[in-house]
Amino acid sequence: MNGIHDMGGMQAMGPIQYEKNEPTFHAPWEGRSLALNLAAAAWRKWNIDAGRHQIELFAPADYLRLSYYEKWIRRLEELLVKTGLVTQAELESGKPAPGSPKATPPLTADKVPSMLRSGGPASRNVPGPSRFKVGQRVRARNINPTGHTRLPRYARGKTGTIHLDHGAYVFPDTNAHFLGEKPQHVYSVRFTTRELWGEQASPLDAVYVDMWDDYLELA
Amino acid sequence: MPPNHDHHDHQDVPSDPTLRVKALESLLVEKGLVDPAALDALIDTYEHKVGPRNGAQVVARAWVDPAYKERLLADATNAIAELGYGGRQGEHMVVVENTPHVHNLVVCTLCSCYPWSVLGLPPVWYKSAPYRSRAVIDPRGVLREFGLDLPPDTEVRVWDSTAELRYLVLPERPAGTEDLSEEQLAALVTRDAMVGVER
Numbered sequence: 001m002n003g004i005h006d007m008g009g010m011q012a013m014g015p016i017q018y019e020k021n022e023p024t025f026h027a028p029w030e031g032r033s034l035a036l037n038l039a040a041a042a043w044r045k046w047n048i049d050a051g052r053h054q055i056e057l058f059a060p061a062d063y064l065r066l067s068y069y070e071k072w073i074r075r076l077e078e079l080l081v082k083t084g085l086v087t088q089a090e091l092e093s094g095k096p097a098p099g100s101p102k103a104t105p106p107l108t109a110d111k112v113p114s115m116l117r118s119g120g121p122a123s124r125n126v127p128g129p130s131r132f133k134v135g136q137r138v139r140a141r142n143i144n145p146t147g148h149t150r151l152p153r154y155a156r157g158k159t160g161t162i163h164l165d166h167g168a169y170v171f172p173d174t175n176a177h178f179l180g181e182k183p184q185h186v187y188s189v190r191f192t193t194r195e196l197w198g199e200q201a202s203p204l205d206a207v208y209v210d211m212w213d214d215y216l217e218l219a
Numbered sequence: 220m221p222p223n224h225d226h227h228d229h230q231d232v233p234s235d236p237t238l239r240v241k242a243l244e245s246l247l248v249e250k251g252l253v254d255p256a257a258l259d260a261l262i263d264t265y266e267h268k269v270g271p272r273n274g275a276q277v278v279a280r281a282w283v284d285p286a287y288k289e290r291l292l293a294d295a296t297n298a299i300a301e302l303g304y305g306g307r308q309g310e311h312m313v314v315v316e317n318t319p320h321v322h323n324l325v326v327c328t329l330c331s332c333y334p335w336s337v338l339g340l341p342p343v344w345y346k347s348a349p350y351r352s353r354a355v356i357d358p359r360g361v362l363r364e365f366g367l368d369l370p371p372d373t374e375v376r377v378w379d380s381t382a383e384l385r386y387l388v389l390p391e392r393p394a395g396t397e398d399l400s401e402e403q404l405a406a407l408v409t410r411d412a413m414v415g416v417e418r
Contacts, residue, residue, distance in 0.1 A: 008328030010352035016364050022342045024266045029240040035258035052330055068346050094242040102251040109256035119307040122383040150381045152328055169383055186382045197356055205375040207355050210382035
């Protein structure tokens with residue numbers, strides 16, 4: 001979707017605000033927010049793409065106003081209700097519905113190290129050769145899906161060169177909507193900054209964008 | 220040197236998120252959906268165990284061991300695993316090398332993708348709108364805000380982390396460090412250099 005999250009190329013966002021010796025968390029609730037998201041995700045009721053998309057669905061003004069971990073906490077509340085782990089009434093009252101059974105958490109403290117060590121690899125085996133070869137000229141398709149996509153607006157319709165074939169990965173555009181993993185090759189595509197931004201850009205520079213096969217066509 | 224802003228765009232935390240998170244945690248614990256000890260373990264991991272020191276060791280090893288550097292540039296995920304790092308948000312790694320005429324810069328324009336396993340959790344500025352929006356359209360201007368004014372004949376390569384690949388910049392080994400040990404070299408490597416906002 002063409003949302004506020006797709007920020008590449010915008011110019012009115014102000015100076016970069018750097019904090020020296022920034023702590024990992026600015027307050028204890030930020031750490032709890034991160035940890036609650038990771039622990040609740042262990043129920044596997046949603047995937048990483050659905051989790052990203054939930055934040056993209058925030059109203060643009062909220063997206064800009066909320067801090068990072070405030071977004072995470074709202075996203076978690078919404079996903080919990082959407083997937084039925086928690087009801088809206090429970091969220092509002094802060095209490096489990098009367099008579100509701102008590103579950104057993106899938107992620108316990110002893111499992112945290114192995115969960116983090118194994119992570120969630122998104123690579124998949126896909127038989128057959130890839131459609132594009134390194135060095136080939138390609139164009140990013142001009143698509144404007146209303147759902148989740150990882151094809152940034154600034155690259156659509158632009159022509160670049162296949163720099164690397166990363167192998168096959170889960171396709172976020174379907175996975176975010178629980179429509180299957182549709183694994184396909186992901187390529188690093190090199191776009192010159194002149195191609196992306198015109199004459200004002202440096203003639204030497206380039207932006208490399210990782211792109212799924214479905215985002216590309218031969219140029 | 221970073222930009223000279225001592226403040227940051229993270230709101231001073233009002234009591235609201237504190238209470239909201241506390242209420243959600245107590246509901247989820249009471250329902251048996253999360254284990255509070257697991258939350259403590261997760262927080263402890265990212266506060267104390269995983270951070271830019273991991274990435275600095277990877278960089279220092281590449282500086283002293285040419286064969287390792289070759290493996291790192293060819294297959295970063297496995298080369299980084301040799302040092303014991305990997306897993307969540309570092310499952311698929313790519314290392315890009317700075318040279319006298321090439322400078323690399325990493326961004327995630329769509330959200331906040333960052334190589335947790337070697338750098339820890341991303342700083343606020345990396346996740347902020349100003350950095351995400353301008354890194355691709357004006358990388359040289361962004362770098363100037365960090366105090367890095369690159370000559371026109373240096374090629375800038377910006378890596379937008381749009382997929383599940385996570386990027387780490389291999390900075391150039393500083394001149395005059397021939398006598399330093401691997402451990403001393405690792406101490407010189409900064410997080411910002413591994414993101415590419417510093418040389």
